[in-house]
Amino acid sequence: MLPASIETLLCASILLGIICHYLCTRILPSSRSVLPPGPPQLPLLGNVHQISLEYQHKTFAEWARKYGDLICIHAFHRPILIVSSANVARELLEKRGGKYSDRPYSILANKLVFPKPILGFMPYDETCRRLRKYFLGALETKSAVEQYRPMQRAEIGRLLSDLTHNPKEFLSHIRRYNGALMMEITYGLPVSSADDEFMAFANGTVSALSTIGSAASTLVDFIPMLRHIPTWMPGAGFKRRALEVKDMWAEMTRIPFEKVRSAMALGTAKPSLTTFMLQEALRDSALAEDDEYIISNAASQMYGGGRPSFTLNALLTFFLAMTIHPEIVKKAQAELDLVVGNSRLPELSDRDSLPYIDCIVKEVLRWNPAAPLGLPHRLQEDDTYERYTLPAGSMIVTNIWAMGRDPSLYSEPDEFLPERFQEVDAEKAASQDPRKYVFGFGRRICPGRFLADSSIWLLAANLLATMDIRRARDSVGREVVPTPSFKSGLIRREHLEVEPFECDIRPRSERAMDLITERYAEVFTQDN
């Protein structure tokens, strides 16, 4: 039992806290400034009790219907501004990029897992700008994109061949396609088989990372002193997991980076994102220890740090949609047969002549956006929008999922309908294009967006040109129609995952088999 005087003191402090919080969030701002509207809050907790662990994008979309495209909620004392319209996001994050390009500080990421900040979690400081400049040169210019085309072509050849030999394992083949492509682009290192030990280890690291929590939204981010809790104490599981992931991440970063450094020293390194970044950094001066850390971690983030899993998710969404909709497969195949014929496989240079395949890719990105709530930004200084005051330090969450369900742009938004992008005028086509928002906004926009978009298109076109995707059958021969089912969560995951499903993939014809064999032989010759 506490002595009566301490009990009284505790009660008085709690009461004072509640009054201060109430004054700060409700009474005082209303006399000077108005926060955007939002659901009612509880003292001290704010809206924490209303934010579910999963599917927050749906709760936030419901709130947007009630309170508007820009709403304000509180997680304890911290204001969170939720933007549900692409136009408002552009107005704030793009046009006023100077104030909106920081990331919220994450104790879990920046203190427990990574010894120093890495790209996705960095503030928008000098280092961040330097890294983004490297990415611009390595991923976003026309010549950079051209440079990756042979790798994309080769990996498509492998994927089609793997699918013909072992179609039941399609999930692991797609995972391999994405991982191998990123490995070659990031490090210039070829991957020999799906069971590659390093890729399996990297996949394990990435999934471990995604289960410990996302940027600035775990309990330790709200109660910082929890990071000092001894690892043996009950309740310290989050810290034990974070420290495990820290070691796994360091290993995943070190192994391929050292291979590239040795190959560079021997003059045998293939051009890659890592060689490009190292050469750029060396241009001005010798490499500082910090440069090595920053570059090696940026590379491992490119390769495996969760972002490319966004592409994987889009590829799986494509397979799911094609399994559910045989009529879309037929329509796309008719377009491919007409434009490309059966004497070769589709190439990225055919893209403009295959508008229906493009509509499918757009609908994949809109229907199940890989990052439904984007990555959070942080407002660096007070700002105003319309009649609202937006306080410095607010976390900005873009509800990309809700943007893709804007009823003024998309009818029947839960349906997979590529036709919605057909025969619309140029203005509507531009505002409907999901690539204008699914990759985020402003100065932190996804640097991998062109690569991701072209990899998804290439896979869609090649797969539809050569394979039939049918529904699997159950033990009594009935077709199994997969239910579109996606897992999500801002707290535990940043992205929406496709739940596993089955489908029946077969080559369309003898000719398709020949084309796959020819491409594979070409790839095999390249490897040797």
Ligand code: HEM
């Ligand atoms: C369909 C695939 C992808 C989607 C939907 C996607 C989406 C996003 C989004 C929404 C963001 C946050 C942007 C913002 O803060 O406003 C982001 C950031 C990022 N993405 Fe992607 N991404 C994809 C693929 C990729 C790929 C293939 C790479 C690597 C080549 C990549 C690398 C990154 C990096 C490094 C960041 C952090 C940038 C920063 O913090 O400055 N992404 N992505």
